[in-house]
Amino acid sequence: MRLKLGILALLSILVIGMVAMAAQPIELTFWGGWTGPDGDVMRALVDEYNSTHPDVHITFTTMQWTPLFTKFMTSAAVGNPPDILGMHGPDIPQFAALNLLTPLGNVISKAGFTATQFATAAWNGTFYNGVQYAFPLDLHMNAIYYNKTLFEKAGITPPTGWISGQQFLDMAIKLTIDKNGKHPNEPGFDPNNIVQYGFGLYSLNWHAFLQWYELLAQQGYGFLNQQNTKVDYPLDAGLKAWQWLQDLVFKYHVSPVGATNPLNDFLIGKTAMLEDGPWEIPACQAQKGLEWGTFPIPQVFEQKTVWGSGHVLTIPVQKDKAKIQAAEDFVIWLIKNSSKWALSGNIPALNAAREYAYSLPGRTGFLESAPYEVMLPRIPNEAEVFSAASVSPIVVAGQDIMVRDKDILPVMKWMNDQINQILSRGQ
Secondary structure (H helix, E strand, C coil), X not given: CHHHHHHHHHHHHXXXXXXXXHHCCEEEEEEECCCCHHHHHHHHHHHHHHHHCCCEEEEEEECCHHHHHHHHHHHHHCCCCCCEEEEEHHHHHHHHCXXXXXXXXXXXXXXXXXXXXXXXXXXXXXXXXXXXXXXXXXXXXXXXXXXXXXXXXXXXXXXXXXXXXHHHHHHHHHCCEECXXXXXXXXCCCCCCEEEECCECCCXXXXXXXXXXXXXXXXXXXXXXXXXXXECCCHHHHHHHHHHHHHHHHCCCCCCCCCCCHHHHHHCCCEXXXXXXXXXXXXXXXXXXXXXXXXXXXXXXXXXXXXXXXXXXXXXXXXXXXXXXXXXHHHHHHHHCHXXXXXXXXXXXXXXXXXXXXXXXXXXXXXXXXHHEECXXXXXXXXXXXXXXXXXXXXXXXXXXXXXXXXXXXXXXXXXXXXXXXXXXXX
């Protein structure tokens, strides 16, 4: 009898242990470069999923994009990559070329997603060499932030849509004031004692290049040839684009030279307008007393075009099928619930989710710009060619033109030569 009881007790323990083991959720890791308020929005979405899906637990980790990708490469090399990895569309080629990302075309199709359900630029940004490697999460592009109070004082009605380069310049001149209250187009204006600038420009980092890139695209030209093997655009078109930007600083004096913190200048009212992306929306919302809005960047040349990018969600290659399935389920859920991602400032790629963004303040400029977004070329050595490092050719060229007021054509030729050298090493 005692033996039977002992066996029954042992069996009970084993059953309980097996049930407990079966009840343990699948543990997934999710990495992304959202280190500001956008990271808080993503973390809230992850927490919501964890609370409604007890069979899965996702640990969300954020860090700056460059160290994030370095850590990914290191982790993948030892067979321990994250289960879900956020990145930008143009980042895909460098990892897909190394066979580190799982092709997701069939998964996306089985989930019922089609190209017509997403913004075109976002959907196209998930492919490399004809293979779809990611779910499109959002779009983000440049737009013009404006200070409503300063516009009102200047008697300017803020645009709601695209305006010409001349219209934009006229506004910037009217919004630029020296210590004597004079504007740049008035006699006696003192460019050395400006108390309020019309427009804030990024010129100390890679954003100067991005602003130039979108103006080049407004003339109908890309940056590289069709094969993405060398720089290929008309020099006169490149010159026109750089000249327009440089003149804002050194000819018209509507933008400060070498501003170290253009966002802060805008937040405190030192500049009346700022070109930047939707990731600055939370900062504007948090600035006490700031009344602000957005409109699209000016159409300086023939076409409406704006630089932009988009976050995508990838699933790195691994062998655990249960984890892969769980990761796919989470990403599908996240895309279907991405209307809440609009709270981060980014514009959801899913058309149905993007509708919610229209109800949120300050999105007008970005929503109006979305159909005209162009991304950087999709190349495996994208991180090197379009590097934001201080020694990067695109950063050095931008500073030479926009800060040091150097002759544009030789600087541009130097930048092209440097990038061609980088591209040749990658072939």
